[in-house]
Amino acid sequence: MxxxxxxxxxxxxxxxxxxxxxxxxxxxxxxxxxxxxxxxxxxxxxxxxxxxxxxxxxxxxxxxxxxxxxxxxxxxxxxxxxxxxxxxxGTKAPVARELLKTKPIAAQVSQSYGTIPQLKQSLATLPEIRRRRSAKALERLGLHTVQDVLTYYPRDYLDYARQVSISQLVPGETVTLVGTVKRCNCFTSPKNKKLSIFELIIRDRAGQIKLNRFYAGAHFANRGWQEKLKRQYPVGSIVAAAGLVKKNKYGITLDNPEIEVLDSSGSSIESINIGRVLPVYPLTEGVTADVVRQAVVAALPAVQRIQDPLPPALRDSYSLIELPDAIAHVHFPPDPDTLTHARRRLIFDEFFYLQLGFLQRRAQQKALEKSAVLSPTGQLSERFQELLPFKLTNAQQRVVGDILEDLNSETPMNRLVQGDVGSGKTVVAVFAILAAIQSGYQAALMTPTEVLAEQHYHKLVSWFNLLHLPVELLTGSTKTVKRREIHSQLETGELPLLVGTHALIQDKVNFRKLGLVVIDEQHRFGVEQRARLLDKGKSPHVLTMTATPIPRTLTLTLHGDLDVSQIDELPPGRQPIQTTCVTGRQRTKTYDLIRREVVQGRQAYIILSTIEESEKLNLRAAVEEHKRLQEEIFPEFQIGLLHGRMSSADKEKALTQFRNNETQIIVSTTVIEVGVDVPNATVMLIENAERFGLSQLHQLRGRVGRGSHKSHCLLMSGTNNPDAKQRLSVLEQSQDGFFISEMDLRFRGPGEVLGRRQSGLADFALASLVEDRDVLNLAREAAEKLIMADNSLQDFPTLQQELERRYQKLIGGAILT
Known part of the structure; x- marks a missing residue:
């Protein structure tokens, strides 16, 4: 076609x-x-x-x-x-018409040096690098060997492969022209004696164009140097020129063009900068683009020594070109279509080895570790089902089924449950906890904050009291006497369920028979913290939960060794939240809306953005804003205050007063983000909303709309930046946390979405989690097929070696989950 x-x-x-x-x-x-x-x-x-x-x-x-x-x-x-x-x-795009041929880069090098470098060979020993004395500069980029340079991929490209006539030039395009020199001149600027100007007028059958290059420095004003430069471009000679087409007051030209004089109209272009797709590399101070390109050119013949670890059958199944070709063409592709195939192969490899490592480790864990078999049915589960005043949604039933099936096996469960705000993850977790308890085992539920731990504790107590089961709360604020009592009950087995924060991983916390670990908002815990809790038992089953939906691409790259379930359905009766972006000019109307809601017996949140650099500034800003609102804006109402620097007792007091409607408005930092459930709250104002990520705003918004009354979320923006406004408009359009998280990933990238402190995200050289989702899914599929056929990879020793090298490099061998 x-x-x-x-x-x-x-x-x-x-x-x-x-x-x-x-x-x-x-x-x-x-x-x-x-x-x-x-x-x-x-x-x-x-x-x-x-x-x-x-x-x-x-x-x-x-x-x-x-x-x-x-x-x-x-x-x-x-x-x-x-x-x-x-x-x-399945289609080969037509190759662009070429006016002149460009000589292959590798052929140029082979002709020059005659030998093929070794992959581990030092760059300093290569003739071109040694002659230019550029080895020290390359070391600043971490490039020491031939293999280092070959895997130092371009960050972008300038497409000079398109050769056009002068009449076809369009501003903004990058092109190569071929023409005859009509006039050449070089002179010192009359306005600046340290600036020399080179002018070249060339023409082809369709027109003519004037090209300029500028040379800054007193030595370029030397008349002898200028005459020597002019002699390189005699009138009537054929030249090739490449660059970005620009339009100025004098007409169309090329911006700072690369120019090469050709032997004849049919000659090949020798320059590495003209007539081809030119790579653009990441640089640092003191290292020029030409230095890196020349190093790549010198190293390129060594691709012949690279062995492709992927089995031919796998390459054929996914239409992948061979690795040596992919590496050669990602640096100097003959045309854009070849570049596309090269990048696709290398991106596939980045995803494939990460997924292969995840799946192999998971398969080995299943083979080596044994967990307790927990009964999915029993009196506790049946009684709890009868006590629930509502029916589980289809999504909840599906996820409970996934979990109970995992627990009813000696293979350790390692499952992540994702669910939007208010989707009912806690209820799902209770079925897992009861399966452990009715099987004679204990369970632990760990949360990242005391506010969330206390919220879970109160909810679980209300259910467990009806089941005549004890449950305790352990946080940093737990009194010493109570702490000792909890420690004792855990060791004797009297206490079947413990809820808490990081306090659960302290050395003195010893479970008699820990069978299940539940971790909520697990992405907020470090690798070591999660591992220490698991060490409290003998291969306990693990259920992790998050109310922050993660796009599938991030889930696979962060949690590729987990089984994932999604609660993608909200319980019936949840009210949609009217979300509106407002500006400072609408502040009076915003306060009027809050006042109307409170007068009708409802309650409101006012959320302040945080400044990470200064907790003292955060505290002062929160206290001052609370005082201003109480004294000047809403003197007729009681306003509470909640921030991260308060003691646990004061936090709980502030929340209790708000739950009991003793305070009608609460001013809070993002400590309110998860775990706070006040159905009577119907309006939320978020100040400086542009400072938050979309997923975090969605989390905050989820604190309202939990009752039967219409709710409002007002996003107050302090900027006129169109990109910020565009981001916030996504929340006006959608209530779907998974869609919002996808858009957050597009707008901010994975590093910002997860937060700078998030560990475990693989560092890819080429792959993009936004643009390359299709390739990621194919790589996951390929890895699954290979592991199912042979999880030891003993039939593919070269592949296993490459996996070990890449996997250690990507994630440092850390246990992510």
Whole structure:
């Protein structure tokens, strides 16, 4: 199929629409949806019958785009991108017409040096590096050996492979021109004696263009140097010039062009900077782009020594090119299409080895470790089911089934339960806890904050009292006498369930028979903290929970060795929250809304953003704002205060007063983010909302809308930044935590979404968790098939060696979960 839609334009349009929040962007001529309909509609007479059917179906779906919700729009875009990737993978795009040939980089090096470097060879021993004395500069980038350079991938590219005539130049494009020198001049600027200007006028059959290069420095003003430069470009000689097309007051030109004089009109281009896709590398002070490119050129012949660890059958199954070709072409691709295939192979490898390591470790754990078999049925579970005043949602029932099936096996459970705010994760966890208790084992529930621990404790006590089961709370604020009592009851087995914070991992906390560990908001704990709690028992089953939905790509790269269940359904009766972005000019109206709600007997949160650099500033800001609101804005109401510097007793007192409606408004920092359940609260004002991530705002918003009354969330923005406004508008459009987390990932990237302190995120050289989701899913699938066939990988020794090298490098061998 040669007459398919323009792949690049379609993929770019899909990426931009997704990055901008699925708002049906308006282009120069058409809206996004109109452009997609027209693009697919133009293709209805092209390609195979099956492909024409795909184009028609997509065109019809995009006709309805304006009527779809943001979540449905995202699903349609994912479908379109997957289809384009699938069709593009089986299609060879036509190669651009070339006016001149570029000599292959590796051929140039082989001709120069005649020998192929060793992969472990020092860069300082390579003739080109030694001659240029650039080994020290390369060491600043951590590049010491030939292999280091080969795996130092470009961060971007300048596409000079497209050769056009002068009449075809379009500002903003990168191109290569070939023409005849009409005039050449070099002179010192009359306004600046230290600036020399080189002018070259070239022409082809379609027109002419003036090119300039500028040389700053007194020595370039030397007339002899200037005449020597002019002699390199005699009138009538053929030159190739590459650069970014720009338009200035004198017309079209190339910005700071690379220029090479050719032997004749049919000669090959020798320069590594002209007529090809030029790599752009990450640099540091004192290291130029040319130094890195020359090092890559010198090292490139060594790709012949690289052995591809992937079995040929696996490469063929997923249409992957061989590793030596991928590495050579990711540096100096002959054309954009080849670059696409090279990057796809290397991105696949980055994901594949991480997933293979996760799955192999999980398989080995299942084979070596044995856990207690916990009965899924019994009097406690049946009694609890009868006591519940509501029916479990279908999603809750499905997740409970997953968990109980895991517990009824001696293979250690290692399951992550994701659920949106208010989806009922705690109830699900109780079924697991009761399975442990009725089987004669103890359970522990650990949370990252005392506020959340106390919330869980109060809820569990209300249920466990009806079941005549004891439950205790252990935090840093627990009194010494009570602490000793808890320690004693744990060791004798009298206490079946302990809820707490990091206090659970202290040395004096010893369980008699720990069978289940539940960790809530597990991403807030470090690797060692989670491991120390697991050491309190003999391979206990582990259930981790999070109310912060994580996109599938992040889940796989962080928790690839976990089984994952999602509670993707809210209990009936939950009210949608009216979310509105407001500015400082609307503050009076915002306060009026809060006042109306409180007068009607409701309650309100006012959330202050935090400044990580200074807890003292946070404290002062919270205290001062509380005082201002109490004295100047809402003197008729009682206003509470809650912040992270308060003692546990004061925090609990503030929350209790708010739960009991003794305070109608509470001013709080983000300590309120999870675990606080006050159904009577119907309005939340979040100050400086642009300082928060979308997922965190969604978490905060979840503190309202928990009762039967209509609720409001007001996002007060202190900036006119259009990107910030665009981010916040996502919350106005959607209540779906999983969709919001996907958009958060797009806007901020994985590092910011998880927080700078989050450990365990693999550091990829090329892969993007936003753009390369399809490749990640394929890599996971390939790794699963390989592990199912042979989890020891003994039939693939080279693959096992590469796995060990990469896996240790990616995650440092740490146990993530």
């Amino acid at each position: 040669t007459d398919s839609p323009n792949w690049e334009r379609l993929q770019k349009a899909l990426s931009v629409e997704a990055d901008r929040g699925f708002g049906d962007l308006m282009g120069k001529q058409y809206r996004f949806s109109e452009f997609m309909v027209l693009s697919f509609g133009e293709s209805l007479n092209m390609g195979t019958i099956a492909q024409r059917g795909c184009w028609q179906a997509l065109a019809e779906e995009f006709l309805q785009y304006s009527h779809l919700s943001p979540e449905q729009r995202k699903t349609l875009l994912d479908k379109a991108r997957s289809l384009l990737n699938e069709l593009q993978g």
